[in-house]
Amino acid sequence: MNYDTILTVCPFCGCGCQFYLEVLNKEIAGLIPCKTDEISEGKLCIKGRNAHKFVYHGERLKTPLIKRNGRFEQASWQAALDIISQKLNESKQRFGPDSIAFLSSAKCTNEENFLLMKFARAVLGTNNIDNCARLCHSPTVAGLSSSFGSGAMTNSIPELENADCILVIGSNAIEQHPLIGSRILEARDNGAKLIVVDPRRTPLANFADVYLQIRPGSDVCLLNGFMNILTTEGLMDKEFISQRTEGYEGFKQKIEEYTPDKVQKVSGVSSGDLQRAARIYGEAEKASIVYCMGLTQHTAGTDNVRSCANLAMLTGNVGRESTGVNPLRGQNNVQGACDMGALPNVYAGYQAVLDKVAKERFEAAWETSLTEKPGLTVVEMIDAAYEGFVKAMYIMGENPALSDPDISHVHEALSALDFLVVQDIFMSETAQQASVVLPATSFAEKEGTFTATDRRVLRLRKAIEPLGDSKPDWVIISQLAQSMGSNQFNYTSPKEIMEEIAKLTPIYGGISYERLDKGKVLAWPCLTKDHSGTRFLHEEAFTRGKGRFFAIDFKEPAEMPDTEFPFTLTTGRLMFHYHTGTMTRKIPSLNSEVSAGFMEISPQDAKRLGVGDREKVVVRSRRGEIQISASITEKVAPGVVFIPFHFAESAANVLTSRTLDLEAKIPELKVCAVNISKRGKP
């Protein structure tokens, strides 16, 4: 008998909890929480506790598959890699490198994201690479970069416990980031005041000192009103504003327009509640802002983020412990995927492709010439595929056929492609449309690093051998690159890839497997091998020098309810499932909790429509319709309905709109107009 415990990282959300996988005779036997991990402290949520249970699922892909005459046939790796390199070369020669697009994965390791980005840029010569951060926190990267100079969580998770006030906007932290939710409650028990802004009464709202049930999409208006109250009542930090920021005058003029009365009319939040909340935040010594998808998935996503940055700067709540602006990243490695440059406009470490110096550095390292034309973003790629500009796509561990807005359009776009490669562990909705499917390995079968939401780099460790014929993503990409004639992909282990990353990425300069394996907690920027990482950013000065105030006008969401589509649909996730459910819906103990989608509707609306609890209804938007059972609850306000997007058979994203935020190119997944009718009736 051979028993071992392997310390590794949870593959679900961005909290970055570590746990031990129990390995008995080379098979995973169980999972033990890690009590010495500073985030989880031996505590895990239900997804984490069951994280190992999808690894051996019978539907795991174990051999490469090539589609011939509409059916998948098993193939050898050689045959699969040959056909991929031939097709990609063909597309590159006939239509140019930009006819190929790559989707990298926030579920894959830093090393793998780095390799796919290197493959796209160095081997195929295109910047058409993006990852699902586009659909979650691209406004964070855009917004916070322009305000502060660094588009990441400013503070670390454990610091939340010591805050005096926590303002949570559009984050269902208890369900989606349980170990952060837990810290927020801890802070509250320690005496912190909690303000929750959400159109839906989330579990966290029940613990709030002030809960503001906002109309979906009116965040800028509310935050401007918030700051209006702070300036009127003199609760700003004048010294901080004059010494560390710029652009205050223009900003101040703008927010003067947003009186509490106006805000009440637009957002539906009473001016009294707003004033109460503003005073709590303004008077706190250490106030922290926590936000998530509820703020970013809007056409005004970047504006929303900048408003948060404005608020933190106005009160001097940046660059100190337990303060800051803290976006919670949804995927275990969405932070890392962005850090590694799986984005169309930057290389690893946010070095712009337009920056000549950065370009030359990467060209020298990779011995090739690179293009400086920024590439396409997720939704633009799909549109370009639909219109025929993108001919081939390479998708690693993502499921746009369920996660992207307006998925009927996504399906059409994917079938319009000449060639689609999908690299995944399960036959996802996207993989079904692929020309070639490559079997990758799960988190338990490979080495690497993940970067958690608070910029902590964590070691993922291999517990078991890859199942069947599957291979870790970094091996697949390396072999493909080699078969396409590149000599830049001769890696024997992810450790070597990390050495290359550290060399080319200043913020990861001090990260190495040796240091991580010694149990060091390293959060970037970690510049050199003797640098101990950075727990909170912007201490002495902002990354960009001075923090910049933006004067922001409130804009209504792109699609407002009208007589034809009178309800506002907002989407989100549940405690028991994860994103498109490719993993969690295959875990019995999670699926038995919730096995199908539902639509939350207020009792008033349900009564008016004559819809009973659990009754099937038809929900329509301008893009499509789905059938789903109604769940009557007071969690949502009248006029608003909520659908979780995990379930392919009643997919919320059939309904959602793909109108983009012009700057961050994020689609407005959180607001669209729908109508609801009983089944069988028009």
Added chain:
Amino acid sequence: MSQTEVKVGVYICQCGINIAATVDVEVVRAFASTLDNVVVARHYQFMCSEPGQEMIKKDIRELGLNRVVVASCSPRMHEVTFQGVLADTGLNPYYFDMANIREHCSWITSDSAKATEKAKRLIRAAVARVVWQEPLVAREVPVKPEALVVGGGIAGIQAALTIADAGFHVYLVEREPSIGGRMAQLDKTFPTLDCSACILTPKMVSVGRHPNISLLSYSEVVDVSGYVGNFKVKVRKKPRYVDLGTCNGCGLCAESDLTELKEAKGELWVDRIKIDESKCSQCGDCVQACLEENKENQGVTNIAVERRQFAELPPEEREGNLPETLMQQIVLMDSKSRLEFWQRELSKCIKCYGCRDVCPICICDECELENPEWISPGEIPPNFPLFHLIRAYHVADYCIGCGECEATCPMSIPLRTIQSLIHRQPREVIFEYIPGLDVPMKEKLIKQAKESPVNKRGVRV
């Protein structure tokens, strides 16, 4: 030192017939003289005798030997003797090596050929090694003339007393609250049938009173470093929550409503009592008992003392004064605010099942918590109070108070406190219902459960 200057002398001892009867000493001598660096090789009847020693001294003086190898008995017998020979002639005694061709060779076989061969090898090895040896100088290092005895059973007690009587200071470490060990549990001792306590107790008292003994009871050795004479030892003292300076051993605290202390009553020495923090429910009864006996200086110093003092404060002074423990708060609550408290705490639950999964005594094959008849699936927080009530009562009888449920709860719900409360209050007080005895009530409860709104709602489809 370069090897060219090395001059080795090899001396083979016959040890009467002890060696010479088995090992062919002349063959060995001839072999030794062919080895590198060897200047002279001789054999003699008794190398350790005066003439033998003289032989070596003479060679050192006349031939200028600077290394000596003696092939004879074990170094434990004569290494010092021969090192003295070197020292007498002014050579560093560590330029010496000894090959054991008696215990390791001649004594353990009658095969002369093999023994001779082995003797050659041992000598070859000794010669090879002695070339590399370096001169060493002995020096004096100050030491701490103190001793540490680990374990306060009868052996440890006696060792401590003997050392202490000899004038040295002794630290005696005992992991239990009192010294005495196994012997304290015996009645008579073999073979004389002497009274065990009559031997043990005077020694225990001597240890307690001995000016040279520092007794560290209820302590454990965590780390030992250093070397002979200069050890550094880390000892962890476990908290007793009892002030041994003021405790007068009355034992009244043990008679208060604390089961874990009741066990100690009468049978064990109550003047070395401690509060088991893993079981303490912080009710404060022990402190109350202690205060009644010792008006001025109570000996029990656990957190419950604070509660006692706290409860005596007028309400307006309570705020911001002494901290209340959770258990104390709950016990002081009226039933309405207690319900509200649990409602608030349990509504933090995110239904991770962690409390169930880590519980060492939770063994059901099918979990009632996953039964949709009781708990509606997919709802957060789960049905109040059924979810946590089912769990708490499933384990209540066997709960060992390990606290793992609370430690693993991501929402830090005070789950162990629930168990402490159940333990504190007899179940008939809580429910006025005794399982197994009250049959009509059982039927009523089952009927009620089946008709509950939870059940009617059924599973989400």
